[in-house]
Amino acid sequence: MQPLSWNDLQNFLAIARTGQIARAAAAAGVDATTMGRRLRRLERRLGQTLFEQTREGQVMTAAGESLLAHVEAMERAAERIADAHDPHGGLTGLLRLSVSEGFGTWFMARHLHEFAAAHPRLTIDLAASSGFLSPSKRETDVAILLAQPRAGPVVCSKLGDYGLRLYASADYIAAHGAPETIAVLREHRLIGYIPDLLYAPELRYLDEIDTALTPAVRSSSINAQHRLLQSGTGIGVLPRFIGDADPSLVPLLPEVAITRSFWLVTHKDTRQLERVRAFKTWLMAIIQREKATLVGS
Numbered sequence: 001m002q003p004l005s006w007n008d009l010q011n012f013l014a015i016a017r018t019g020q021i022a023r024a025a026a027a028a029g030v031d032a033t034t035m036g037r038r039l040r041r042l043e044r045r046l047g048q049t050l051f052e053q054t055r056e057g058q059v060m061t062a063a064g065e066s067l068l069a070h071v072e073a074m075e076r077a078a079e080r081i082a083d084a085h086d087p088h089g090g091l092t093g094l095l096r097l098s099v100s101e102g103f104g105t106w107f108m109a110r111h112l113h114e115f116a117a118a119h120p121r122l123t124i125d126l127a128a129s130s131g132f133l134s135p136s137k138r139e140t141d142v143a144i145l146l147a148q149p150r151a152g153p154v155v156c157s158k159l160g161d162y163g164l165r166l167y168a169s170a171d172y173i174a175a176h177g178a179p180e181t182i183a184v185l186r187e188h189r190l191i192g193y194i195p196d197l198l199y200a201p202e203l204r205y206l207d208e209i210d211t212a213l214t215p216a217v218r219s220s221s222i223n224a225q226h227r228l229l230q231s232g233t234g235i236g237v238l239p240r241f242i243g244d245a246d247p248s249l250v251p252l253l254p255e256v257a258i259t260r261s262f263w264l265v266t267h268k269d270t271r272q273l274e275r276v277r278a279f280k281t282w283l284m285a286i287i288q289r290e291k292a293t294l295v296g297s
């Protein structure tokens with residue numbers, strides 16, 4: 001058998017974790033045809049079929065599952081070597097973070113310069129979107145989730161709580177008045193998430209306030225909801241680290257206080273990597289320092 005290429009094994013790993021040749025190719029910066037050709041080359045060298053093609057993408061065969069365990073062990077060994085043998089000192093390599101859109105935009109992006117400045121040779125990916133990359137599939141080194149994972153080879157710890165409340169713009173209040181009770185709130189135009197596009201049940205804020213509340217203007221993006229509130233479209237719920245930071249928004253109904261939690265999740269095999277441990281230590285310190293911003297003072 002011909003010697004195996006580590007690059008081909010890394011491509012295999014990307015396909016295994018994403019479940020699709022096209023996604024793996026996009027992550028690697030190549031086209032799907034090239035990624036497929038590399039996979040077929042690896043299969044020829046091994047004399048085994050590693051994936052079955054389905055309508056959803058690639059599903060690993062028994063041979064693929066067996067190879068995955070070996071390649072992941074190789075990857076962990078390579079990461080430990082990189083951590084232990086940096087001739088210049090300090091953290092190197094890639095640290096990928098997966099966070100919610102709001103937390104990433106309004107909190108992480110505001111403070112990440114501190115960590116980046118302390119580790120100038122480290123490349124940092126901040127994936128801030130509606131939905132999360134999976135630590136269990138090794139799509140990310142660290143994920144900040146809204147709930148504890150129920151399964152998977154991951155380690156989870158509570159990062160901290162954050163508060164949410166109702167807001168509207170001064171212009172909206174001038175035009176429509178400020179509701180003084182939840183009963184009156186039902187008569188106002190509400191802004192919220194699109195129910196069938198919710199990526200986490202923890203985002204059902206209006207239901208928690210009153211099951212009769214229904215958003216009339218909806219978005220899957222918390223940043224879009226913020227701009228809708230800012231423009232005077234209606235009343236909606238925002239995390240306090242967003243709403244309190246915008247002087248154009250007015251908090252409403254102070255008795256309506258919602259609390260949620262952030263959970264820090266890593267894969268059990270990578271949690272001891274120096275860059276992961278350093279980031280976790282830094283982030284927990286920042287969360288403690290900015291507690292009043294998150295929870296509300």
